[in-house]
Amino acid sequence: MTPHLLIRSETVTDADQIGEVTIAAFKTLEISNHTEQFIIEALRAASALTLSLVAETDGRVIGHIAFSPVVMSDGTESWYGLGPVSVLPAYQRQGIGKALIGEGLSRLKAMNARGCCLVGHPAYYTKFGFKNIPGLVHEGVPPEFFFALSFDGRFPQGVVTFHEAFNAVGQSAG
Numbered sequence: 001m002t003p004h005l006l007i008r009s010e011t012v013t014d015a016d017q018i019g020e021v022t023i024a025a026f027k028t029l030e031i032s033n034h035t036e037q038f039i040i041e042a043l044r045a046a047s048a049l050t051l052s053l054v055a056e057t058d059g060r061v062i063g064h065i066a067f068s069p070v071v072m073s074d075g076t077e078s079w080y081g082l083g084p085v086s087v088l089p090a091y092q093r094q095g096i097g098k099a100l101i102g103e104g105l106s107r108l109k110a111m112n113a114r115g116c117c118l119v120g121h122p123a124y125y126t127k128f129g130f131k132n133i134p135g136l137v138h139e140g141v142p143p144e145f146f147f148a149l150s151f152d153g154r155f156p157q158g159v160v161t162f163h164e165a166f167n168a169v170g171q172s173a174g
Contacts, residue, residue, distance in 0.1 A: 005096065007103045010052035010064070015044065017061035018054065025086030035169050036084040042165030043068050050080055050111075053104055055087065055096045063087040065100040067108060068165070070117060073158030080108055081162045082118040101128055109151050117148040117160055136160060 010018065022037040043049045048068045055063030065085040072079055082104065087096045105128065108116055118125060119141050122132075130147035135157040138146045148155060 004057050005099065006056045007053055007099055008056060010049070010054055014054055014061055015041075018052075018064045021061055021064050021088050022084060022086045024088050025092075026084070028089075036086065038168040039084060039165050040064070040066055042168035043163060046163065046165055048163045048165060051104055051107055053100055053107075055091075055100055057091075062091045063096045063100055065097075065104050067104055067116070068163045070163070071161040072156040073161070074156050076114065076156035078112065078114040079156065079160075080113055080116050081160075081166075082116050083120070098127075105149070114152050115148060115150040115155070117146070119145055120147060121145070122147075138162070 018040060019037045022040060026036050040049075040052075043066060044052070049066055050069055051065075051067040053065050054061045063086060065082070067080045067082055070079050070081045082101070085097055085100055087100075105116060116130075117136075117138070118130065119138060120130075122144060125147050128149065130149045132143055132146065133148045133155045136146075136148055136155055137143065137158075138160045146160075148160075
């Protein structure tokens with residue numbers, strides 16, 4: 001892991017650096033629509049960033065993770081979506097994403113969240129205990145890429161809807 005790594009809550013002055021980190025992290029990913037920075041801006045503008053953490057080293061933001069509320073069709077409350085999570089390419093594969101996810105999940109639990117879900121790579125997110133849950137779906141996403149982690153041992157059933165900010169495709173107003 002990077003020496004002197006600090007995981008902390010986002011501050012008002014971090015927004016530009018978070019955008020730069022996010023753009024750089026997703027720039028070469030073929031599976032990306034390259035809208036992640038707009039999603040974060042839209043979540044922030046809607047006051048829907050329940051948890052926004054940065055990884056910082058030597059005063060520079062090198063990673064970011066966002067958590068926002070999700071809606072469960074069965075009415076289950078206090079579930080959150082993880083993402084986007086991004087780390088500058090020069091710092092990837094050094095445990096920074098793992099540190100951001102671990103701290104974020106820990107803080108969600110401390111907030112009495114009931115669980116967290118995400119769309120992501122199976123080989124990576126299963127390391128954190130995320131699982132494909134039969135009967136819990138995110139429409140338009142193949143089930144093998146949709147994961148949930150329950151903090152209380154119970155899983156909702158039905159359709160998960162992420163915040164409308166995940167539909168963002170351009171610069172947010174303001």
